[in-house]
Amino acid sequence: MDRCIGIINGGDNENNFGGLCKHRPVYMLPFGGRYRLIDFTISNMVNNGIKSVAIYTGKKMRSTMDHIGNGNPWDLNRRFNGLFMFPPILENDYGLYTGDIHQFHSTEPFFEYAKEKYIFICNPDILAKVDLNEAFKYFLDTDADFTLIYKKQTDSDGDFIRKDKMIIDKDGNLKSMGLNLGTEKEFNLFLEMGFIKKDVFLKLIRQSIERGDTNYLRDAMIQNKENYKVNTYEFKGHVENISDLKNYYDANLNLLNEEIANEMFYENGLVYTKSKDEPSTWYGRDSRVQNSIIANGCIIDGNVENSIIFRGVKIGKDAIVKNSIVMQKGIIKNDAIIVNSILDKYTTVEAYARIAGSSTMPYVVEKNQTIRKDE
Amino acid sequence: MNKKKVVAMLLAGGQGSRLKTLTKHIAKPAVPFGGKYRIIDFPLSNATNSGISDIGVLTQYKPALLNSHIGIGSVWDYDRNVGGLRILQPFTSEDGGRWYTGTANAIFENIDFLEEIDAQYVLILSGDHIYKMDYNDLLEVHKEKCADVTIAVMEVPWEEASRFGILNVDESMKIVEFDEKPENPKNNMASMGIYMFNWKKLKHYLVEDSKNKNSSHDFGKDILPKMLEDGNKMYAWNFEGYWKDVGTVKSFWEANMDLLGENNTLNLYDKDWRIYTRPKNLPPQYIAETAIIDNSLINEGCVVRGEVNNSILFSETRIEEGAVVNNSVIMSNCTIKKGAKVNNAVILEGITVEEGEIIGKEGGEEIYLVSDEGILVE
Numbered sequence: 001m002d003r004c005i006g007i008i009n010g011g012d013n014e015n016n017f018g019g020l021c022k023h024r025p026v027y028m029l030p031f032g033g034r035y036r037l038i039d040f041t042i043s044n045m046v047n048n049g050i051k052s053v054a055i056y057t058g059k060k061m062r063s064t065m066d067h068i069g070n071g072n073p074w075d076l077n078r079r080f081n082g083l084f085m086f087p088p089i090l091e092n093d094y095g096l097y098t099g100d101i102h103q104f105h106s107t108e109p110f111f112e113y114a115k116e117k118y119i120f121i122c123n124p125d126i127l128a129k130v131d132l133n134e135a136f137k138y139f140l141d142t143d144a145d146f147t148l149i150y151k152k153q154t155d156s157d158g159d160f161i162r163k164d165k166m167i168i169d170k171d172g173n174l175k176s177m178g179l180n181l182g183t184e185k186e187f188n189l190f191l192e193m194g195f196i197k198k199d200v201f202l203k204l205i206r207q208s209i210e211r212g213d214t215n216y217l218r219d220a221m222i223q224n225k226e227n228y229k230v231n232t233y234e235f236k237g238h239v240e241n242i243s244d245l246k247n248y249y250d251a252n253l254n255l256l257n258e259e260i261a262n263e264m265f266y267e268n269g270l271v272y273t274k275s276k277d278e279p280s281t282w283y284g285r286d287s288r289v290q291n292s293i294i295a296n297g298c299i300i301d302g303n304v305e306n307s308i309i310f311r312g313v314k315i316g317k318d319a320i321v322k323n324s325i326v327m328q329k330g331i332i333k334n335d336a337i338i339v340n341s342i343l344d345k346y347t348t349v350e351a352y353a354r355i356a357g358s359s360t361m362p363y364v365v366e367k368n369q370t371i372r373k374d375e
Numbered sequence: 376m377n378k379k380k381v382v383a384m385l386l387a388g389g390q391g392s393r394l395k396t397l398t399k400h401i402a403k404p405a406v407p408f409g410g411k412y413r414i415i416d417f418p419l420s421n422a423t424n425s426g427i428s429d430i431g432v433l434t435q436y437k438p439a440l441l442n443s444h445i446g447i448g449s450v451w452d453y454d455r456n457v458g459g460l461r462i463l464q465p466f467t468s469e470d471g472g473r474w475y476t477g478t479a480n481a482i483f484e485n486i487d488f489l490e491e492i493d494a495q496y497v498l499i500l501s502g503d504h505i506y507k508m509d510y511n512d513l514l515e516v517h518k519e520k521c522a523d524v525t526i527a528v529m530e531v532p533w534e535e536a537s538r539f540g541i542l543n544v545d546e547s548m549k550i551v552e553f554d555e556k557p558e559n560p561k562n563n564m565a566s567m568g569i570y571m572f573n574w575k576k577l578k579h580y581l582v583e584d585s586k587n588k589n590s591s592h593d594f595g596k597d598i599l600p601k602m603l604e605d606g607n608k609m610y611a612w613n614f615e616g617y618w619k620d621v622g623t624v625k626s627f628w629e630a631n632m633d634l635l636g637e638n639n640t641l642n643l644y645d646k647d648w649r650i651y652t653r654p655k656n657l658p659p660q661y662i663a664e665t666a667i668i669d670n671s672l673i674n675e676g677c678v679v680r681g682e683v684n685n686s687i688l689f690s691e692t693r694i695e696e697g698a699v700v701n702n703s704v705i706m707s708n709c710t711i712k713k714g715a716k717v718n719n720a721v722i723l724e725g726i727t728v729e730e731g732e733i734i735g736k737e738g739g740e741e742i743y744l745v746s747d748e749g750i751l752v753e
Contacts (some may be wrong), residue, residue, distance in 0.1 A: 033659035034675075073656075258661075265658035275654040279643035280410035280675075280687070290666065295659040296411075296675050297644070304662075346714040 001136060003047035004195070005114055007121040008041055009100055010058045011216075016244035019366035020344060024063040027124035029248060030327045030345070032255050032264065032271075033295040033308050036067055037242060038266070039273045041124040047269030048132035052114065054084040056103050061087055073272045084110065087103045099215025101208045104201075111202060119201055121217075122193035127240040127251070129267040130193070133232045139195040144220060145228035146196050148174060151235050153189040158182055159247055164190035166232065174230040177222050191235060192218075200228060238263050249342060249362045250268065252308045252325050256291055276328075278311050286317055302332065316351070323359060379495035380429065381514060382574075383422045384463075384485070386478055387415055387502030388435030393623045395753075396723065398744035402434065406627070407706050407724075409634055409643060410672040410687050412652045413444055415502040420650045422500070425510040428458035429492055429646070432502070433481045435465055436476065440603040450651050463488060477592030483581040489574060490603040497577055499594065501572040506618040507629060507641065507648055508569070516612045517571045523607040524576070524599070526550070527569035529614045539565035540595050542611050550609040553600050564611060567618060570594060576607065617641040624753045628721050628742045630686050631704045632662030635670050657690055665696045681711065689724075698728075701737065721746055 014021035020029060027038040038055075045053055053076055057064045064085075070076075071083030089097055097103065104111075112118075118139070120132060130149055139147035150166050165180040166188040180187050201217075208220045221230070238260050240251040255261045265271060278297025283289065289304045297312040302319030309315075310327045310336045316334035325339045332338060333351040340357040344367040349355065353373040357363030365371060391403030398406060404415035415432075422430050430453060434441055446459030447453070463485050465474050475481035482489075482499070482538060489497060496517070498510055508527070517525035528542050541560045543552040554560065580598050584590050590597045603609055617640040621627040633639055643650060657676035662668065667682040676691035681698035689707040698711040703720040711717060715728045718735035720743040728734060734750065735743040744751040 057652075205433050256661075261658070261661065270656045271658070272656050275656075277651050279650070280672040283671050283673065283683075285670050287668060289668060291665045292662050293659045294662060294673075297577040299644070309659075366549065 001133060002051060003116050004050055004118040005111075005198075006045040006050040006053040006138060007119055008038065008055045008124050009054065009121055010038070010056050010064070010124055011100075013125070013243070014060070017248065018342075018364040020245070020246050020248070020342065020364060021060075023060060023367065025058045026242060027058050028063045028067060029242065030310060030325075031127075031252060033293045033310055034276075035271055035273045037127065038064075038068075038124045038310050039271050040127045040129070041122060041317065042068075042074050043077075043271045044132065044268060045120070046076065046272070050120065050132070050135075051078070052081040052084065054086060054107075054110065057088065059088055059090075067274055069274070071275065073274055085271050086110075100217050101205055101215050101220065102215065103214065104205050105209050108205070111198060114198075115137055117198050119196045119198055120193070121196060122191075125242045126191050126193070127192070127242070127264065128191050128235055129235075129237055129263060130191070130235045131268055135235075136195060138233050142231055144195075144231045145200045146174075146194055146225075146230045147233050148194040148230065149191045149233045149235050151191060151237075151239050152186045153239065154185055154186045155180070155182060155184075159185075159250075160189060160241065163241060163243075164192065166190050168232050171233050174225060174232055188232075189239065189241070191239065191241075194233075200244045226370065237267065240264075245342075245362065245364070246360065249325065253306065253323070255293055255308065256306060261293070276311050284317075287315075302334075310345075319349075324362075337373075344369075347371070376678050380493060381427055381496045381498055381510075381571075382494040383427050383430040383498045383500055383510070384482055385415070385418055385422070385430060385432045385500045385502050386481060386490075387432050387441060387504050388438075388475055388481065389501075390436045391503065391622075394627060395624055395744060395751055396748055397439075397624065397627065397744070399746070399748075400437060401440045402436045402438060402502075405444060406621075407689060408505060408621075408627075409631065409650075410674045410689055412650055414505060415445070416650055416652045417505050418500045418502055419445070419448070419453075419505065420648075421506070421508050421510060422498075423453065423651070424648055427498070427510060428453075428455060429494075431463045431485060431488060432460060433463045433475065433485070435481075438462075438464065438614060444653055445505065446653070450653050456673060458492075461488070464484060477590075477597075478591035478594045479581060479584055479598045483585050484579070486578060486581065488511065489578070494574045497572045497574045499568075501531070501568045501620075504568070504618060504620050505641070505643075506567075506614075507650070508614060508618075509648075510569075510571075512614075513569070513571050513612050516610065520548075520610045521608065522571075522610045523573050524602060525571045525610045525612050526599070527567045527614045528564040528611045528617055529616075530563050531565045533560070533563050536560035536563045536565065540561075540562075542566055544611050548611050548613070550603060550611055553595075553603060555595065564613070565615060566595065566708055568620075569614075576602075582711070613665070624721060624744050624751070625742050628704060628719075630737045631721075632685070632702065634672060634687065635685055655690055663696070666694075681713075688695070703735075719743060723747070 076083035079290045167175040189246045204220045281298040284301035287300045294309045295311040299314045301317045304316040305322045309324045313330045315332045319332045321334045322339045325342045327345045336349040337354040341363040343365045347365045348370040350372045387404040388404040390400045453460035463740045541554040619630045660677040663680040666679045669684045672687045674690045679694045680696040681694040684701045686703045692709045695713045698715045700717045705722045706724040708725045712730040714731045716733045722745040
């Protein structure tokens with residue numbers, strides 16, 4: 001994997017998350033008690049031996065800067081290679097920049113200068129612990145220009161409606177790409193990740209800029225697929241495609257399934273994140289915790305059930321937290337009740353206050369908010 | 376700005392033989408404590424939180440794990456461009472190699488290091504103690520009194536005073552007498568083994584002491600009494616707070632249990648005085664539907680399906696359904712299988728307690744130390 005640069009293409013698709021993405025990009029959403037979505041992507045790259053990781057941050061990049069820092073948790077704070085952060089360029093003399101093609105074009109020297117000949121590119125909103133070494137080997141062995149990674153996804157609940165659907169021929173080459181409308185029991189879900197030869201990548205970028213016919217790499221690739229060898233690689237593990245509040249909530253609670261948790265947390269190596277140096281979690285005499293994921297630094301005196309509790313949360317006596325996600329440093333006071341809710345960082349729920357969403361539409365408390373009891 | 380430089384010298388070579396199998400493979404400062412720490416994390420965190428930017432760590436006894444735990448000190452922000460952390464091991468020179476033969480000798484052997492980095496004050500610390508202290512408080516008193524050495528002391532229960540080095544002082548806290556483990560102590564102020572020296576003065580006494588064939592080259596027994604005899608200005612500074620030197624398996628167990636007590640004074644949750652340790656990058660803990668947990672500290676990577684009362688679980692320990700753990704300290708990567716019962720125990724890393732096995736007695740006084748060599752009762 002030394003010969004491959006990793007690119008994280010952080011988009012600006014933040015409208016479907018209630019208040020959670022007011023101040024952060026989707027890939028910075030907290031996940032699994034102590035992580036951010038992007039931790040899974042970076043860690044998987046690093047664990048598979050990628051030495052250079054470039055992050056296209058998108059516009060709301062303050063939390064990204066704070067979290068990623070110099071890349072230390074992922075050992076990307078190298079003197080050679082390591083982490084590259086690309087804040088967005090929003091306009092130039094010719095007009096507004098809209099798609100990722102323009103972002104890639106503006107960082108062309110980075111690609112030209114890099115000695116690596118191949119690129120792994122992915123969307124950090126999709127979590128899948130793909131064995132990148134295996135996939136890379138397939139890409140090289142088949143001498144493909146692109147290898148796109150997909151999963152044969154069943155979707156009885158319609159969670160994957162309007163997601164990218166790939167039509168693949170019997171040799172594993174891409175025939176076409178469309179949207180899943182749920183007409184088939186199982187479809188080929190494009191995981192928005194894949195390998196590409198660097199010279200092909202640069203050629204497509206320049207061509208798209210010159211012709212002005214597309215703003216996105218994905219579209220450029222599909223429009224030109226007749227000219228290149230575009231094949232596919234199947235991933236068989238668990239996938240979370242975080243695209244709205246509901247599937248973000250579900251993806252978190254899915255971690256209460258032991259098999260899924262083990263795959264997400266341990267497969268192909270550990271997930272690294274910024275350390276908060278919290279002590280262990282203390283469970284008080286009156287606490288009752290069932291089927292929950294609890295991070296360190298919490299002080300738990302109340303009841304927690306089917307929930308994900310992030311670092312440094314305090315839950316008071318006789319409080320009830322059920323089917324909920326409580327992010328970092330949340331304070332739930334005595335006798336408060338929280339059901340089917342997502343509490344962003346640094347929220348406070350006062351004593352005897354009650355909040356509840358439904359399992360299909362969780363209630364969201366935004367960052368730094370305080371919920372008081374109704375008078 | 377000509378700021379006078381404080382260099383901390385952390386003595387971390389101790390064996391801690393009374394800790395039995397706890398220190399079979401590791402030095403005492405590397406012994407795990409409090410759910411996720413090693414004892415040495417406390418003085419190292421104190422040093423960095425006190426803004427000390429130069430620190431030497433003197434290791435000797437089985438240093439492999441300690442050295443890899445400390446690394447270049449990045450966890451404590453000691454991976455610095457100017458200053459930083461240095462591991463100071465015994466070394467060889469023209470006249471052969473020498474082990475550190477005493478606390479003072481360990482510093483004597485590193486005189487060149489302290490000269491090289493131009494120390495003004497040298498703070499002697501022990502890697503064996505569990506406490507939180509702002510060393511600036513000690514330094515302030517030291518400067519204020521224009522002292523040659525200032526010693527941190529704390530009041531110990533009178534009945535225990537004869538176990539410690541007791542300092543007798545006048546009303547200005549000037550030390551008038553050292554009383555090493557006195558039968559009839561005159562007061563209850565015990566030396567904590569934390570000393571702030573003027574480097575020039577200390578250097579003089581270290582060199583002199585090194586020539587004395589009858590000396591044991593120990594701060595408490597040789598250097599400090601000699602300095603007092605010569606009429607140096609020596610002061611005591613009274614520290615208030617939690618402090619523990621865990622000498623035995625029982626006191627190790629007690630120190631851990633202190634964290635669960637209602638009157639615990641060692642606050643690990645203070646965000647303004649964090650205790651740092653090397654992160655293991657583990658996922659959060661999972662508490663299953665069948666779990667019952669009462670007054671316990673549980674760390675990352677644990678899976679709890681059984682019952683845990685008044686206990687501390689280190690990382691990645693698994694408590695199976697129906698297993699019961701009472702009043703125990705269970706270190707990393709242990710498995711307590713179905714139906715097993717563990718009482719008043721300290722279980723070392725990687726031990727599996729088999730199905731139905733019973734360790735310890737409920738309500739007993741004894742502590743059970745479980746290692747791959749079997750069970751020791753204390």
